[in-house]
Amino acid sequence: MVLLVNEAFSSQFLAVEKELGSDPEKTNVNGGAIALGHPVGASGARILANITYELRHRKGKYAVGSACIGGGQGIAVMIENV
Numbered sequence: 001m002v003l004l005v006n007e008a009f010s011s012q013f014l015a016v017e018k019e020l021g022s023d024p025e026k027t028n029v030n031g032g033a034i035a036l037g038h039p040v041g042a043s044g045a046r047i048l049a050n051i052t053y054e055l056r057h058r059k060g061k062y063a064v065g066s067a068c069i070g071g072g073q074g075i076a077v078m079i080e081n082v
Contacts, residue, residue: 002051002062003064005028006038007034044067062079063079
């Protein structure tokens with residue numbers, strides 16, 4: 001499974017990675033928002049495009065993308081390669 005965490009700060013990503021115990025080889029493999037950019041109003045589209053590409057490239061079954069929303073909220077999407 002590929003996991004993309006749309007981080008606002010590097011410390012945020014490190015905390016999420018530690019809490020989830022995620023595999024660094026499968027998490028933010030092309031970088032997150034810090035590396036790829038945070039296009040205001042289009043981050044969801046960038047996340048979906050990135051995890052779709054990686055899922056096909058790695059011939060995986062599932063991919064998850066997540067993003068924070070102001071005020072302590074969050075959102076996630078899971079896609080399946082069929």
